[in-house]
Amino acid sequence: MTDAVLHPSDQDIQRAAERLAQGGLVAFPTETVYGLGADAENPDAVRRIYRAKGRPSDHPLIVHVAPQADLLYWASELPPLAQQLIAAFWPGPLTLILPRNPRIPDTVSGGQATIGLRCPSHPVAQALLQRMAALRPSGQAGVAAPSANKFGQVSPTAASHVRDEFSDLSSDELLILEAGPSEVGIESTIVDVSRTRQGLGAVLLRPGHITAAMIAQVIGYEPAGPDAQAPQVSGSLKAHYAPRTPLSLFDEQSVPALKAVLSQGGRHAVVAFAALPPFAADRHDWHVCSPEPQAYAQDLYAMLRRLDQGQYEHIWVQRCPDTPEWRAVNDRLGRAAAAFE
Known part of the structure; x- marks a missing residue:
C-alpha cells in the first residue's frame, strides 16, 4: 500500500x-x-x-x-x-x-x-x-x-x-x-x-x-498555564519536534542579519510567509507557507521532513504571528528551534 x-x-x-x-x-x-x-x-x-x-x-x-x-x-x-x-x-x-x-x-x-x-x-x-x-x-x-x-x-x-x-x-x-x-x-x-x-x-x-x-x-474560562505541580506530559520538553538539520527562527527585524548569513556560502532553506527579495537564489531555496494557522499546522511536519531531506546546511523559519490561533504552531516551532540553541 x-x-x-x-x-x-x-x-x-x-x-x-x-x-x-x-x-x-x-x-x-x-x-x-x-x-x-x-x-x-x-x-x-x-x-x-x-x-x-x-x-x-x-x-x-x-x-x-x-x-x-x-x-x-x-x-x-x-x-x-x-x-x-x-x-x-x-x-x-x-x-x-x-x-x-x-x-x-x-x-x-x-x-x-x-x-x-x-x-x-x-x-x-x-x-x-x-x-x-x-x-x-x-x-x-x-x-x-x-x-x-x-x-x-x-x-x-x-x-x-x-x-x-x-x-x-x-x-x-x-x-x-x-x-x-x-x-x-x-x-x-x-x-x-x-x-x-x-x-x-x-x-x-x-x-x-x-x-x-x-x-x-x-x-466558562480559559484554562490556566502549567504550574510546578502539573503532571509531566508528552511534548513538554523544551527541545522537541526537531528535524535533524539545524533550524532557527527569524523575524522581519532579523532579515538583514539573515541575508548576511546566507551571503557567506552554504545551501540554506528559508520558510517565510511571502517571497523575500531574491539574493543568492542560486544556492538557497525559499518556501512560501500558508498564512492560515490550520493549513500551516497541517503541513508543518511534512514540510520539515521534506526540508530535512534537502541536504541544507540550515533551515530558517519566519516566526508566526504571536496570536492565540497560532499558539500551537509557535509551540512546535519554538521547541524545534530549541534543540539547536
Whole structure:
C-alpha cells in the first residue's frame, strides 16, 4: 500500500488488533499524527514503544480509547469538568489528564498517578480500538501511542514517514496501517483535569488544534498555564519536534542579519510567509507557507521532513504571528528551534 490508501481493509485492521493483543507494535493513523501503539495494559508491550523510540521511560504516553469505552476502567474518577470537555470535543484531538485507576500499570504514565486519555476521531483508529476491545473479555481496550517517530524528532503525518523513521524494524516487529495524511497535522491539545479535588480547574499543558478559547466557550474560562505541580506530559520538553538539520527562527527585524548569513556560502532553506527579495537564489531555496494557522499546522511536519531531506546546511523559519490561533504552531516551532540553541 501507499500513502494514497484512504482506508485499510477489514483484514488489515483485524490483523493489527490481533498484533496489539499479542503484545506487538502497530503504527496507525489518527487525525493528529500517526501513533506508535501497544496494548496499554501490557507493560512489556509498552516498554517496546520506549525502546523503539529511544524514549525515556519516565516520559508518559497517551492512551487511546474507543468512543464507547468505560472511562472509569482507566481513570479512578471522572470529574464534571472532564465530562464537559468530553461532551464537547470527543472524539477529537483533545487529551485529558485524569487520576489513573490503580489497576492500570503505571508504565504508560511514566510512574505517575495520572493517565492521559484520548478518543481519536479518525475512523481507522476507532475501528482498530473497537476490534481490539472485541478481543478482550472485559470489552475494554486501550492503545498507548505516542507519535510514531524517534524520540524528539519530527512527528509523522503519513505512513511513509513512519517507514522512514523505523527502517530498522522489520514488519514482524512493527505493523503499519496506512490511511493517507493526517488531517490536523500536530499533536493533540492536553488539558489536566486530575486535580479538581484540590480546587484546581482546567490546566492547559500542551496547545493544539483545540484552542484555549474553544475550551473557554465550554467551561466558562480559559484554562490556566502549567504550574510546578502539573503532571509531566508528552511534548513538554523544551527541545522537541526537531528535524535533524539545524533550524532557527527569524523575524522581519532579523532579515538583514539573515541575508548576511546566507551571503557567506552554504545551501540554506528559508520558510517565510511571502517571497523575500531574491539574493543568492542560486544556492538557497525559499518556501512560501500558508498564512492560515490550520493549513500551516497541517503541513508543518511534512514540510520539515521534506526540508530535512534537502541536504541544507540550515533551515530558517519566519516566526508566526504571536496570536492565540497560532499558539500551537509557535509551540512546535519554538521547541524545534530549541534543540539547536
